[in-house]
Amino acid sequence: MIPPLPDAPVMGATSEVGPLRTVMLHRPGPELRRLTPRNNDQLLFDGVPWVARAQEEHDAFAAALTERGVEVLYLDQLLTEILSFPSARAELIGAAVDDPRLGATLQRAATTHLAWLSPEDLSATLIAGLAHDELRGGRGLAYEVMQRGDFVVPPLPNLLFTRDSSVWVADEVAVTSLAMPARHRESTITAAVYTHHPRFAGVEQLYSARLEHLEGGDVLLLAAGVVAVGVGERTTPGGAERLARRLFARGLAHTVLVVPIAQQRATMHLDTIATMVDVDAMVMYPAVADSLMAWTVTAPEGVDDDADAVELTVTGPEPFVVAAAAAMGIDRLRVIDTGLDPVTAEREQWDDGNNTLALAPRLAVAYERNTVTNEALETAGIEVLRIAGSELGSGRGGPRCMSCPVARDPL
Template identity: 85%
Template sequence: MTPPPASPSSDPTPVVGATTEVGRLRTVLLHRPGAELRRLTPRNNDQLLFDGVPWVARAQEEHDAFAAALADRGVEVLQLDRLLADVLALPPAREELIAAAVDDPRLGATLRRDAAAHLSALAPEDLAEALIAGLAHDELRDGHGLAYRLMDRGDFVVPPLPNLLFTRDSSVWVGDRVAVTSLAMPARHRESTITAAVYAHHPRFAGVERLYGAHLEHLEGGDVLLLAEGVVAVGVGERTTPGGAERLARRAFARGLAHTVLVVPIAQRRATMHLDTIATMVDADALVMYPAVAGSLSAWTVTAPDGIADDEDGAELAVTGPRPFVEAAAAAMGIDRLRVIDTGLDPVTAEREQWDDGNNTLALAPRLAVAYERNTVTNAALEAAGIEVVRIAGSELGSGRGGPRCMSCPVTRDPL
């Protein structure tokens, strides 16, 4: 299947931003998996955070169908690799991203210089592919120096970025500001440099102000849920630290983007690496949640001190709790009850569908969500609760442990 066309990239004054998880989705940022997935082998897939070696052609077919399902429902789809190629035509962006790609102590001075020279000679489209797919030892035919000579043929001078597929993690919009996140795992650090360069240099995002940066405490977009206008939930666990949650809260408060941040501890396990792997919003007052945590998930409620104007001023934030997450969320959202859709799953089925990202849905509008087709019991429960489910295949895409929400960064949503 041919990927959907990229949207025009010359619009100098786009409308951007999101204040909820379920406002009608207008524009989304995706990344179609490519040659970077072909770099995965049984020898390196664990290090590169995949649970297997995906069938790349099928993964691309599945992703193309995902993008087409969004486009069919009126969502503008932006492709990250195409935006990257656009900005790599600009000298400042080229220099910035090449420098980041070779900023690796493994390389040493000689190999760093040779790799930078090789990358600098590439056309924008080829450079975009090399930055994403990586640069293998044998592809750098003019390499020199001790580090180059001692590398195995299959080693990478510039490692690939197979997790770039999960565009939600490296950036998240809070109101009209974009938070470029600080990714915790070494295999993913360069993803934020690519995302940051696109937001900084592409005319599509001219004038957009930054809420967060990769140099700050660890914070990943999969842990950030916009529960309602002014209410943000942040999971802390394997990927996001309490310090990252506090920094985001300070910055959101100082800029008037939130009045309450709920900090939600989650188990530090692969199947629950982000908050959105265990709970996602499917309506303005409803979410789907992994049954095993539904009764135990708690939250600390963080609010701003009076007069906070600078996130760096050290003013003490007001912290209360913990209390059950759904209670704290409802209170912050100003509603009587936050509904948790009862999936009715027995423990074994719940664990299987949790592993397959059954609770990681992407809302296109209130009561309309995209989900992996394989999670049949969860999807049936959603439909019984009045949620229309757009089913997509994900047998190969899911090998990186991410669902439709993980694979999408909403750039524009309508307010509720």
């Protein structure tokens, strides 16, 4: 049973750089051991990571946060705690077997198997998956034609990247709609945690997995009331529009900048090419610094609380840094000049050099391997906490991708 909370914790975020108080992480576990050269592409990893080393790297990342006073919540622990509630169990077991590959007979067998598991074992299975030869009482045509190592319930190795399945805007949380089939169930787990865990009692969810594709890695909180949304491989223009309407209707933002990015794996999210490191500064991939454009979306004051009825005004496009500065009410948005030659810039962008996590203004966590980018950040006055990421990075994600800020102090 989950112990009651003595006081409701303060939650929410209005920027990328306000002092970080609480963050949600997921320590990689057995789900990474499911990756093989045969399935890693389908499961969105570029290689087969050394799991023990990935765990060591993640533990060091979490330690760097706690040493700076950040409370770390672990998603798998939150999941285990809610699985003592019958409604949460039924919801998540149903989502796990809701797969047209299985057929009715195998779905019933898998449901029975999962229903008998303890909260701890069920949590582990929902994340690490359930293979054909692990299923008790398997039967049915689909079961018979499966190979021994095929998954009845696929693993979720990308749960490591907690930023993607939810993002807080002010005191509400958007549970996102993940684009890739291998990740759909992540949003189901995240939504269940926010819905059922007492830690999040009363929190409003302003988006859901049933809506247009929108991923947290594409959402940057540039300043209070100013949200940038990248549209490309993972987030659709329709998702950006839906989010904008809901933000305006709930008074959570006054401006949304919609930023088209290349539809390719190297730039799958906006935060793979740009992240905030100070109240008026960001590190940005040099190859796009001069070409990144933005459409500015606003709504009239006093809009109706019916999000679908909100009339949007769209202007642009214009250079992103110009549009961002105007929306933020500052003279200019500083782009830190990393001074990289084209080859080094491409290498360090691929290795998530621009995917930093700000713990406070001018204090950021970054992968140690991106030496030139990190030196440029320090020259610009940004303190860099370097962490190892040789194995964590095999899923194409850096410190920002691996963290969902639950609470930041306002600036």
